Amino acid sequence: ALPKIAWIGLGIMGSPMSENLIKAGYDVTGFTLEREKLDRLAAAGGTAAGSIAEAVRDADVVITMVPASPQVEAIAYGPDGILENAGSGALLIDMSSITPQTSIDLAKAAKDKGIRVLDAPVSGGEAGAIEAVLSIMVGGGQADFDQAKPIFEALGKTVVLCGPHGSGQTVKAANQLIVAVNIQACAEAVVFLEKSGVDLKAALDVLNGGLAGSTVLTRKKDNFLGRDFKPGFRIDLHHKDMGIVTDAARNVGAALPVGAVVAQLVASLRAQGDGGLDHSALLRAVERLSGA
Numbered sequence: 001a002l003p004k005i006a007w008i009g010l011g012i013m014g015s016p017m018s019e020n021l022i023k024a025g026y027d028v029t030g031f032t033l034e035r036e037k038l039d040r041l042a043a044a045g046g047t048a049a050g051s052i053a054e055a056v057r058d059a060d061v062v063i064t065m066v067p068a069s070p071q072v073e074a075i076a077y078g079p080d081g082i083l084e085n086a087g088s089g090a091l092l093i094d095m096s097s098i099t100p101q102t103s104i105d106l107a108k109a110a111k112d113k114g115i116r117v118l119d120a121p122v123s124g125g126e127a128g129a130i131e132a133v134l135s136i137m138v139g140g141g142q143a144d145f146d147q148a149k150p151i152f153e154a155l156g157k158t159v160v161l162c163g164p165h166g167s168g169q170t171v172k173a174a175n176q177l178i179v180a181v182n183i184q185a186c187a188e189a190v191v192f193l194e195k196s197g198v199d200l201k202a203a204l205d206v207l208n209g210g211l212a213g214s215t216v217l218t219r220k221k222d223n224f225l226g227r228d229f230k231p232g233f234r235i236d237l238h239h240k241d242m243g244i245v246t247d248a249a250r251n252v253g254a255a256l257p258v259g260a261v262v263a264q265l266v267a268s269l270r271a272q273g274d275g276g277l278d279h280s281a282l283l284r285a286v287e288r289l290s291g292a
């Protein structure tokens with residue numbers, strides 16, 4: 001029989017991902033803070049739980065998809081948390097994007113309870129979650145990875161074990177650096193092209209066919225063209241991720257000169273009240289600098 005799944009955190013990513021597991025035949029019990037997301041899970045064929053303890057009690061595999069390290073710690077530790085209430089022998093897969101050190105500490109704490117842990121953050125955005133084509137970057141043990149592989153394959157397309165605990169998060173941090181810098185470059189090109197009076201749609205189409213083309217340009221083109229900044233991936237979350245990659249890079253002595261500047265621009269958007277917008281709103285920061 002397929003393992004029984006508990007899913008904690010049914011947001012922009014967690015809702016469609018958990019629904020893909022239901023479609024693949026898994027029995028999924030979920031818990032999250034918003035009532036309407038629990039109703040959505042039940043409507044999709046899952047079971048809504050009233051608490052984390054209730055959700056994880058009989059689960060073989062517990063999957064978490066919450067915003068950041070403090071939320072992972074809040075749902076994992078404490079009397080009502082996953083470690084106290086999941087059965088010994090359960091596998092905990094944290095798919096949130098958090099600091100590598102939080103993942104390492106969680107794996108150590110869980111081991112004392114007989115619970116195995118994988119860090120398995122994802123890339124591909126809401127569309128990748130809906131279409132089950134995410135890239136999944138995993139840290140942890142080979143045997144646990146092998147056990148989780150069928151679950152990952154129901155959620156994504158590119159699934160790679162990157163190394164020991166925390167490695168998945170380190171790779172995800174690099175992913176977020178590349179994405180932010182790429183969006184920033186596209187945003188600068190958009191403002192430059194518009195101020196130059198070139199047809200923007202035509203320009204982006206031809207750029208995307210050459211070396212300047214990217215998944216970012218493909219996925220965010222309509223956001224740029226329509227100034228549509230509905231998330232997607234919120235600036236608040238990318239701010240969190242730029243903090244993670246900046247700290248982790250400083251710890252190992254890697255320089256991120258361009259990443260540091262883009263991190264400042266992300267922070268400035270947030271400070272101006274745009275934290276709830278999609279990260280393609282970096283275009284707004286460039287427009288403000290350009291007086292547009």
Ligand code: NAD
Nearest residue numbers: 009010011012013032033034066067096097125126232233
């Ligand atoms: P979201 O804010 O839409 O969803 C987070 C969910 O976590 C919410 O449903 C909330 O109820 C739940 N939650 C928070 N605290 C909780 C608690 N104490 N108990 C139970 N549930 C709790 O966020 P999202 O966009 O789905 O992102 C989730 C994670 O995935 C983040 O780490 C993010 O960086 C990462 N991520 C997001 C995207 C994206 O495009 N949105 C892409 C890749 C990775």
